[in-house]
Amino acid sequence: MLQTIVLVAHVGIALLIIGLVLLQRGKGADAGTGFGAGASGTVFGARGSATFFSRVTGVLAALFFVTSLTLAWLATQRTAPTSLLEGAPVQQTTAPPAETPPPAVEPPSDAPAQPPNE
Secondary structure (H helix, E strand, C coil): CHHHHHHHHHHHHHHHHHHHHHHCCCCCCCCHHHHCCCHHHHCCCCCCCHHHHHHHHHHHHHHHHHHHHHHHHHHHCCCCCCCHHHHCCCCCCCCCCCCCCCCCCCCCCCCCCCCCCC
16 A cells, blocks of 8 residues: 555656656756847746756655655565465365264064065
8 A cells, every 4th residue: 555655656756857857948048049138037037947947856856766765665575475385375174074874774663574584
């Protein structure tokens, strides 16, 4: 259960990192150069969006490493059976009931007696 939660968080953080990296601009790609000097600094301040996105990316990268290490640790905590017989489910067998011999059939008391063999 815990491993599933950490794995979902790990994948979410990875997707966020991918999105943030794609949103960031390279060092030489100033959007303001095409529209006039200094126009790009008005939205995120004088330094632009590089500082904000860089910090968020760094925090997400640190969280990604933490979840990676946590998943590795959780994977080593599982105990695997050392043999196939230890991993097999135990079947409880009950002993069959002891067979009782069938009752002896006695002739009815009003039957004629059989003559002895001669």
